[in-house]
Amino acid sequence: MRRFAESIIKLKWLIIIVVVGLTAFFAYQARTLKIDADILGSLPDTDSVSILYKKMGTQFGGNDIGMVILESDNIFTKKVLSHIHQITDSIKLIDGVSTVTSLTNIIDIKNSEWGIEIGNLVDEYNLPDTKQKLDSLRSYVFSKEMYKGSIVSEDGTATLIMFTLLPDAHKEMVARDVKQKVQSIDLPEKLYFAGMPNMVNDLTDIIIGDMIWLIPIAFIVIILVLLLSFRSVKGVVLPLVVAGIAVIWTVGIISWLGYEFNLISSIIPVILLAIGSAYSIHVINRINQSIENDPKQVLIKAITYIALPVFLAALTTAVGFVSFIFGSYLTMIREFGMFTAIGVSISLLLSLTFVPAIIAVFSFNKKTPKINNERINKASHEKKSILTKYLLKPIVNLLIKHPKYTFAFWLVVIVLGIWGAFLIKTNSNITEYFKKDNPTRVSENIMQKKFGGSMPVFVSIKGDMQSPEVLKVMYETEVYMKKFKDITFAQSIADLVAEMNDVMGEGKKIPDERAKIEQLWFLLDGQDIMSQLVNEDLDEGIIQSKFASINSSATEEFEEYMNIFTKENSTENCKIEVTGLPHIYNRLNSNIIRSQATSLLLAVCLVLLIVGFMFKSFKKGLYATIPIIATIIFLFGFMGFTGIPLDIVTVLVGSIALGIGIDYSIHVITHFNYALKEKGDVNQAIEDTILGSGNAVIINVLSVSAGFLVLLFSQIVILQNFGLLVSISMISSGFGALTLLPAVLIFVNRKKKITSK
Amino acid sequence: MKKMTFSLLVSSVLLLAGTYVNAQDASTILKKMDNVMFSSKDMVGKQKVVLISKNGNKETRESTIKQKGTEKRLMRFTSPASQAGISVLSLPNDVMYLYLPAFGKERRIASSAKNQKFAGTDFSYDDMESKSYSNKYTPKLLKIETNVFVIELTPKASSDYSKLIIYINKVNFYPELIEYYDKGGKKVKEAKYIFKKVGNYWSATEIQMTDLKTNHKTKMQMSEVKYDTGLTDDEFSLRKLKD
Known part of the structure; x- marks a missing residue:
């Protein structure tokens, strides 16, 4: 480790140049990043139902049908009909639109004894204008299965204007044009936009909107957290720059590899800001705590000490994200896991190379580096005293006197959690992933209410x-x-x-x-x-x-x-195959439960392995996972009681909480081992650990939670829930690491003492 | 000053005269074209329709055609085999009779939906109508080029088109190219004509209609065309439809 630290200081300029160069390169790559809001594109190529569904949608143009829904008290009035005609005509002229079908231009075929009559349902150049004509149109439309409930709702209050796209048209652009043009007519009726092209267009807006809002908010939150913890410009700027660079690299890599931002992966920048800044905070913290006078020695010592713990913390976090890339049904979830893990690795790499390199360059030129540290130490000392007095000290007292109370408390939590877990529901209905006032959800609801839903079912007949x-x-x-x-x-x-x-x-x-x-x-x-x-x-x-x-x-x-x-x-x-959104939902539903089980199991095993390796003891690895397993049970209970369902995103929380939350246990056990060796007494070691590391754990919990809570501002419900659940899990695992884990350590070590006596 | 006013007057008179002459010219030219296209008493011939998709896939249909005046027409398909014998008799007032041999009976079809595609081609029923252009459109001469008059036609009645621009051969008054514009003023279709003289009449040997939106093409090729063979109304009866 020392050699690693020395070489970083030796190569500081090279590191800085490479980082700046790569940042420029990836920023250039990120420029061309596209947004892919097409949820269907995320269906896997490994499942026959999904393959068939995607094939049917493209081959037979089902994905290329857009709809404008017009709602009014009564469709069959002269005014409303003329508005439908206006909309129909204006959509017809939009580039990329192939055909438009509406009440005012639909073909009508009448079959009678003497022959058939092919004509338009209404003459668009001479719309019915008398009550008699309108009434007879109304009763005719409702008498024909072809129109009733498909172009006009059964209650006569809504009608569809459907448009198909040309094969090489840009779906979103056409949908955008249609929406703009139709809205600019400024009609008194209520208008909704549905169908795949409109949905993709709406989702793109949501993703862009989320990024525009969430990323700056996340930056502000991180700045506040850093200001509170360091109270120095250096302490704020450096982690922020590192987090920013990590975001640019990750986004650049996504674009460079030919991937696109999707509904879920678009929150990667926010997540990287929340968790990626933690590693550089650790590194800077360690450097600040050193009491050496030679700045070079300070750096070398700090890096030598911190490299492994930070590496393991990042590794477990990455494992949390990677654990579901094997089990997830949707490719967008896999991409999310993969690229977040890459982003975490980049944050780690930068914290261990770029951060010391920058500090080396700046601090070696300064003559009075100590002043800063003193201020920081003083500041954190003040904070420490509040936390220590009102939170940490009482915890220590309670733990040492009554470790059983702590167990009892957690036992109640776990029992409640298990009970609540049985109440958990799953939700794979994509429309419910959006807020109630979201245009996609609103128009889906209208489709459901007025036109028998919009969940396509396809039966393919080969023959x-x-x-x-x-x-x-x-x-x-x-x-x-x-x-x-x-x-x-x-x-x-x-x-x-x-x-x-x-x-x-x-x-x-x-x-x-x-x-x-x-x-x-x-x-x-x-x-x-x-x-x-x-x-x-x-x-x-x-x-x-x-x-x-x-x-x-x-x-x-x-x-x-x-x-x-x-x-x-x-x-x-004559080969019959059935596919459809109902089938996809069934797959998603069963997959959510299955991937929850497999990803958690995988994450627990990997983390156990990593932590066991770190402590060179399987037992200690096991102790470290106890608070986090309790947290996951608590999490499921929380979801069960609050009614937050397991969905394609909340299913990830368990593994992610495990990956990040384990860090707190690692902190506590490391400190405890060190203190026990030094003091020789369990109680004193516990006190030393909680009072010494408690602050770091709490600050870390707060900063990560605050970062994830930014997602509450998202327009997508599942992402809001995701942010909330991760934050709660962070608090719970931090609390577990400071109460349950010490209780376990006390219990185990006392027992050891007794048996050794 | 006086001189200037005078020259202004002269030029505006000339200008007015010019537009007047043009207006005259445009409708005369169009009438001449109508005469060239629709003047034969009757016509018989063979028609080959080639549908060419965007990817170049071709589908061919062949039929014989008999036509009397501009309003009576009998088409009988000869190929492909599955469609052989299908006949369509068009009579005045948008009445058609369709005969499907597999069913052994005809059905009367009255179609008022003019903007629909005709039997899978890029021609609409509207485009297929053999009605004089002078009756349907108001002409305006846009320019005179070396070989053609360029005339803009505005529909008199309601139509899906906002205008047609037609390129008429100066020598024989046959259309070489017709461009169809939608209501947004965008060119949506174009028809190219190839023609030659058969007897006393100029006759289109091929019309190629391209749908510019979908890039789908239809070629209509005429062969063995004969004019004025003296077809009687009896040739366009229901009995003949089934033969």
Whole structure:
């Protein structure tokens, strides 16, 4: 270690130059960082349901359908119709929009004895204006299954204006243009924007908004914490610069490797500010505490002492983040874990190289480096006295006199925690991840209320799309699907063929002869909807449907319901596969529980291994994990009682809390070992430890908690919960390290004494 | 000073006269074009429709065509095999009869949705109408180039187009290029014409319509065209549809 420290001082200029150079390079890389708000892109390429879902969405254009929802007391008035017409016309002219369908331009096919009549539902150049005309339009629309509940809500108070995008259009840009243009018409009706392109656009805004707000807030919080702990400019600037550089490098690496910021990874800067500054704080603290006179010796001694503990602290933290990259269903969670771990490693590296290099350069030129230290020591001494008097001292007294009370207290916490853990719910419903007033959530709710939801379900049928057998199976599948209570809408090529067969006067069914189907195809060819229902080679078609419920028992029941049918009817020549958002939610739900178990287990094992190695004793490693395991049980209890659900992000808290929280135990055990050796008495060693290290632990807990609490300002509910839970876990694990752990140490050492006697 | 006023007067008179002449010219030119395009009494021929997707995939359909005047037309598909025998009879007042041989019966189709694509092509029903342009549009001469008159057409009735710009050959008054603009003033489609003289008439041997939004193309190629063969109204009856 000493050699490491010496070489850092020797190479100080090289280190500074390299860091500055790399920072410039990564800042340049970060410039081109893109934001990817497409949640679907995060579905894994390893699960058949997810692969199929992504494929269906892109191949049949389902992901490229945007919707404007117009809400009014009554859609069927002259004024509202003219507004719908206005919106339709203005969307039509936007670059990247392929087609627009609304009440005012939708095709209407009437079938009667003497023939069929193809026309527009309403004449857009001559909108119905009398009450009689409007009433008859209303009753006609509600008489046709094709319109009712799909383009006009069943209560007649909302209507959809749907648009499709050209294949090479930039989804977000088009959605943005549509929103701007439609809003600029300034209509009195309520307007909502739904569908994948709009959702991605909204999410991008949220991510950017979060970054613009959260990162400065995090900076301010860290500055405050640093000011309180160091009360010197150097103590504030250096950790802040290091945290800033770590953020730039990490973001630069993300961009350099071709990744993009997603919903979750966009909070990496905030997290790095919260935890990454801690390592340089440790290093600076250690340097300040040295009593040597030669600044060079001060540095070498400090680094020699602090390098290993800081390295292990960072290592356990990184392990916490890495532990779920193997088990998570969504790639965005894996990316989040991976890049945060990289960021933590960068913070560590900078704290051990760049920080001493800078201090070396500046302090060697100064003649009076001690003044600062004295001030700092005095300042921290004052703070110490308050904390010591009102918190640490009482803890020591209680511990030494009644260690059993501490056990009893924690036992109650653990029992309550286990009880609460049984109340935990999981939540994989993406819309609930956003605040109640979030535009995405609001429009999803409207879709749910007025149009039977917007959770897509796709049934893929692979087979000859012009064969009567295949089309019949498709038709039957659709009929079977529609019998399920939450399926309100379904359409397929089989529908259209049956419809056309009816037009030819042979009833609404699939014809028995192939020749008939081929000729009916002549009527359908070139219709815009065809590309949404069959592929170009005519060997795959889909049933497009919507699922109305978000209830997880309903989604599971539906998957099972469809499985029964698929098993019985899927054949070599007509392969049926079902996918959809309900299926994805089912996967997410079961994965949340599974990955919670595996990531925690993995994190506990790795941390145990690291800490055991550090103390060269498995037993001590075990003691160190006791407070943190108690914390995790407390955390689950807290979630259970407060109703904060396990979701794709809160599922990470356990491992992260373990990775960061273990540091406090390490501090306490290290100090205790040292004190016990020196003093020889358990009680005195405990007192020495808590009074000596208690401050550092509390300051660390406060700074990390404060950093994570910044996430309360996020617009995304799951990130708010995440910040809150990590903060609570930090407080709990710090408190555990100062109460439960010493109690365990007292208990074990007293027992040892007795047995040795 | 006096001289200047005079020259101003002269130039404005000339200017006015100029626009007047142009207006005259534009409608005359368009009428001449209508005459060239729609003057035959009847026509028979073969039509090949090639649909070309953005990726270059081609799909071909062939049919025979009989037309009388501008409002009666019988199309009978000959290929691909699955569509052979499908016939479409168009009669005045937007009435069509469709015959599907596999069903052995015809259905009457009345379509008022003019902006819909015609049978999977890039032509809308509106584009396919053989109605004189003078009736449907108000012309304005934009400029005269070496080989063509460039005329802007504004629809008289409601339409999906805001305007058409048409390039008419100076010598034979056949359109070489028609550009279609949407209501935002953006060019959305263009049709290129290749033509030659058949008997007394100029006849398009190929019209290539490109949808500029989707980059999808339709080529309509005519061959074995004969004019004024003396088709009777009986050729456009329901009985003939099934033959």
